[in-house]
Amino acid sequence: MRLQRLQINGDRIEVAAPSHWTLLEVLRYRLGLTGSKQGCDKGDCGACTVLIDGKPVLACLTLSALCEEREITTIEGLLPAHLRSGGTGPDPVQDAFDRCGALQCGFCQPGMMLSARALLNENPAPSRAEIKDALAGNLCRCTGYTQIVQAVELVVAEAAGSEPEPPAWAPNANPWKNGCAKNGHEEPPARATDNGEGA
Amino acid sequence: MLRLPKFELENPTTVAEAVALLARHGDDAQVIAGGTDLVPNMKHELFTPDVVVSLAGIAELRGVCVRDDGTVCIGAMTTLDDVAASEPVRARALAVTQAAALIAGPQLRRMGTLGGNVMLDTRCQWYNQTHFWRQALGFCLKKDGTLCHVVEGGGKCVAAASNDTAPALMTVGAVLVFHGPDGPREVPIDDLWHPDGIYNKKVRGELLTEVRIPPRADDGTRLLGAYGKLRERGSIDFPLFGVAVRLDVDANDTIQDADLCSVALQARPVRLKKMAELLRGVTLGSDAFQDAVATCAAQAAKQCRPLANVPGDADYRHAMVPVYVRRTLLAAAAGSGPVHHI
Numbered sequence: 001m002r003l004q005r006l007q008i009n010g011d012r013i014e015v016a017a018p019s020h021w022t023l024l025e026v027l028r029y030r031l032g033l034t035g036s037k038q039g040c041d042k043g044d045c046g047a048c049t050v051l052i053d054g055k056p057v058l059a060c061l062t063l064s065a066l067c068e069e070r071e072i073t074t075i076e077g078l079l080p081a082h083l084r085s086g087g088t089g090p091d092p093v094q095d096a097f098d099r100c101g102a103l104q105c106g107f108c109q110p111g112m113m114l115s116a117r118a119l120l121n122e123n124p125a126p127s128r129a130e131i132k133d134a135l136a137g138n139l140c141r142c143t144g145y146t147q148i149v150q151a152v153e154l155v156v157a158e159a160a161g162s163e164p165e166p167p168a169w170a171p172n173a174n175p176w177k178n179g180c181a182k183n184g185h186e187e188p189p190a191r192a193t194d195n196g197e198g199a
Numbered sequence: 200m201l202r203l204p205k206f207e208l209e210n211p212t213t214v215a216e217a218v219a220l221l222a223r224h225g226d227d228a229q230v231i232a233g234g235t236d237l238v239p240n241m242k243h244e245l246f247t248p249d250v251v252v253s254l255a256g257i258a259e260l261r262g263v264c265v266r267d268d269g270t271v272c273i274g275a276m277t278t279l280d281d282v283a284a285s286e287p288v289r290a291r292a293l294a295v296t297q298a299a300a301l302i303a304g305p306q307l308r309r310m311g312t313l314g315g316n317v318m319l320d321t322r323c324q325w326y327n328q329t330h331f332w333r334q335a336l337g338f339c340l341k342k343d344g345t346l347c348h349v350v351e352g353g354g355k356c357v358a359a360a361s362n363d364t365a366p367a368l369m370t371v372g373a374v375l376v377f378h379g380p381d382g383p384r385e386v387p388i389d390d391l392w393h394p395d396g397i398y399n400k401k402v403r404g405e406l407l408t409e410v411r412i413p414p415r416a417d418d419g420t421r422l423l424g425a426y427g428k429l430r431e432r433g434s435i436d437f438p439l440f441g442v443a444v445r446l447d448v449d450a451n452d453t454i455q456d457a458d459l460c461s462v463a464l465q466a467r468p469v470r471l472k473k474m475a476e477l478l479r480g481v482t483l484g485s486d487a488f489q490d491a492v493a494t495c496a497a498q499a500a501k502q503c504r505p506l507a508n509v510p511g512d513a514d515y516r517h518a519m520v521p522v523y524v525r526r527t528l529l530a531a532a533a534g535s536g537p538v539h540h541i
Binding site for chain 2: 018019020021022025038041042043044046049055056057058060061062063065066115133134136137139
């Protein structure tokens with residue numbers, strides 16, 4: 001057991017955890033941040049993806065004690081980070097996944113969205129091949145990936161002010177055209193996930 | 200849910216400290232670099248060390264540099280992502296950057312390191328499983344048991360070397376630098392392995408600190424290379440078969456030297472025999488080159504005998520050997536690659 005000083009979603013957190021605990025265990029079972037999912041628990045599925053210093057890595061294979069002085073972002077921190085940077089509403093990635101129906105069971109979504117967010121931060125206009133490449137470490141057993149790739153393309157298109165390519169199932173009546181009715185998200189509270197004090 | 204067994208974590212900041220810790224704890228210690236293989240293996244109780252020595256805090260082990268004499272030095276803790284994107288490594292060893300870019304998935308390449316891939320434990324479908332799974336089968340030769348499930352009655356472990364960068368580094372004659380209590384020493388990568396699946400390295404208790412790619416001979420040839428990887432999915436998976444190619448061609452596109460090495464067959468990466476003599480003197484793009492490539496592919500199929508050690512049907516993997524050798528040779532000649540089917 002040792003005291004670990006972690007920086008998670010912009011909060012400085014002191015947490016006591018054994019040396020052999022992974023970051024995923026500390027997030028879920030010490031801090032109550034259950035957004036990062038425990039899937040295969042051995043590096044296959046990507047459900048536990050978090051951002052460390054802005055880059056997607058797997059929390060299930062990362063020793064928590066080695067994460068001190070690193071900046072950790074979990075799915076709970078995606079919206080607050082967007083708001084802190086002056087945005088309103090949900091992060092465009094979250095919004096696009098919602099509008100495109102890029103999920104069914106939702107288990108892969110936290111990791112999928114963090115991988116997508118990191119890609120877009122690094123490369124605001126990725127090609128379809130680059131999107132697929134960036135999401136290759138996140139497995140989804142429901143969607144068949146089509147809507148997930150579409151959602152990322154929607155973010156890219158809307159950010160550039162261009163018209164997104166229509167999905168294959170509606171080639172003539174592009175549902176994404178003209179910013180078609182964004183879902184009526186209520187304005188989230190300024191600090192939607194104040195998770196600093198532990199479970 | 201897979202939990203790690205208990206251990207104490209050491210986080211040294213210099214190579215000297217890490218070497219001292221390894222000397223003090225001996226076989227009770229394990230080195231952790233990126234952790235992408237060691238952590239699942241510890242969760243499977245394949246390793247239950249008392250002490251885990253992390254290299255994450257040793258800054259001197261990261262990064263790529265080029266020396267005045269042209270030697271490319273890659274720190275053992277350089278991530279696979281950084282190796283794949285490294286221009287000096289690409290210029291000197293195209294197959295190495297291509298192999299690094301095909302390892303696992305994006306998250307794992309950001310965590311996993313070149314040193315970790317070189318020193319990767321051998322893999323087998325009867326070994327890389329949970330304790331519960333292995334116990335149900337009566338364990339195996341490599342860990343806790345006396346029975347080999349791959350070769351009936353086999354007394355020698357045939358778990359497969361599964362590190363994509365190893366054959367690629369072999370084709371360019373890489374040299375490994377190990378630090379032990381007596382200081383650093385150089386080991387040619389060909390001399391690192393021996394064909395024992397239980398532990399396929401001749402080095403024990405020393406720390407791999409650097410991978411060096413020696414300068415090319417100044418003979419006017421240029422380097423071509425490619426890596427081909429057979430795997431089940433487009434990401435994540437270890438190789439079912441891997442082959443690295445190096446071709447040295449002169450100004451007339453005539454092959455002066457060639458080297459082909461493969462992985463995921465047996466306990467060590469293996470050099471394919473007779474390839475240089477089949478390809479030497481042949482000009483790229485000629486009919487003779489097409490013939491030589493076909494002969495090399497047929498030769499490789501004779502030499503490579505995949506076993507039921509890693510996932511994937513052994514007969515299918517055997518049928519894919521000539522296909523991947525042919526495609527990877529053609530990719531090297533065309534300056535394309537890597538070769539993979541997904």
